[in-house]
Amino acid sequence: MPDAAIRLTDVTVRFDEKRLAFDCAIPAGAAGAVAGPSGAGKSTLFNVIAGFQKPTSGSVTLLGEDMAGRDPAERPVSIIFQDNNLFAHLTIADNVALGIHPGLKLDVAQRQSVFAALSRVGLGGYERRLPGSLSGGERQRVALARALVRRRPILLLDEPFAALDPAMRADMARLLSELRAETKSTMLFITHQPDDIRRLAEQVMFLEAGVILLDEPARDFLSRREPPAVAKFLGHTTI
Numbered sequence: 304m305p306d307a308a309i310r311l312t313d314v315t316v317r318f319d320e321k322r323l324a325f326d327c328a329i330p331a332g333a334a335g336a337v338a339g340p341s342g343a344g345k346s347t348l349f350n351v352i353a354g355f356q357k358p359t360s361g362s363v364t365l366l367g368e369d370m371a372g373r374d375p376a377e378r379p380v381s382i383i384f385q386d387n388n389l390f391a392h393l394t395i396a397d398n399v400a401l402g403i404h405p406g407l408k409l410d411v412a413q414r415q416s417v418f419a420a421l422s423r424v425g426l427g428g429y430e431r432r433l434p435g436s437l438s439g440g441e442r443q444r445v446a447l448a449r450a451l452v453r454r455r456p457i458l459l460l461d462e463p464f465a466a467l468d469p470a471m472r473a474d475m476a477r478l479l480s481e482l483r484a485e486t487k488s489t490m491l492f493i494t495h496q497p498d499d500i501r502r503l504a505e506q507v508m509f510l511e512a513g514v515i516l517l518d519e520p521a522r523d524f525l526s527r528r529e530p531p532a533v534a535k536f537l538g539h540t541t542i
């Protein structure tokens with residue numbers, strides 16, 4: 304059996320009195336949703352995978368390699384944060400180029416890949432604009448273009464749909480689904496909306512109080528009536 308793209312084994316993270324514990328295996332090429340109430344540990348899970356949060360114990364294996372001691376830049380991961388981390392004073396093209404070189408020293412082929420990535424996310428012609436002149440959905444797509452030029456096999460998206468209206472959410476889900484098929488990447492995204500899971504996820508990890516309560520196929524998850532936190536998430540109860 305091929306190894307999982309993402310494997311967390313006996314991972315714990317301790318914050319003062321709080322203890323989070325993660326065990327999971329995400330198959331290569333999968334699209335997984337990460338859901339759960341506020342404070343459940345979703346962002347911490349991403350930070351552990353990406354290398355921004357060092358586990359207190361346990362191991363993180365990505366594409367079969369142990370990530371102990373590896374900085375975020377050395378991991379096969381791109382992460383798109385909720386606020387998309389664009390630099391207001393840099394053009395859209397330069398914001399994307401940062402994904403290739405932090406000093407913006409790009410050769411011709413790399414410049415072309417920036418233009419191609421912007422075109423792929425529907426932002427051809429936006430290269431010289433500044434982030435402040437774009438809508439929330441457009442800024443998200445710039446962040447996606449920056450992830451594309453990095454060509455990392457694992458893509459983590461922290462609430463990629465949060466700032467989008469319903470039509471834009473559907474468009475973004477379609478784009479992510481196409482990009483996953485094209486790049487064969489493994490994708491995890493955090494969401495608070497069952498509709499995003501219906502559109503994009505094959506697998507769902509549901510977190511509660513610092514642990515992965517459920518890890519199962521999206522179809523099984525979406526038909527659940529319990530436990531209560533999941534029923535609430537799916538809109539089956541009002542508690």
Ligand SMILES: Nc1ncnc2c1ncn2[C@@H]1O[C@H](COP(=O)(O)OP(=O)(O)OP(=O)(O)O)[C@@H](O)[C@H]1O
Pocket residue numbers: 318319321339340341342343344345346347348
């Ligand atoms: N650096 C930190 N120091 C102390 N506690 C932290 C730190 N980072 C996270 N926590 C705590 O760990 C728990 C999980 O936080 P996390 O941000 O991972 O949750 P989340 O599920 O992403 O929440 P939300 O949906 O609100 O973004 C929370 O109780 C949070 O207060």
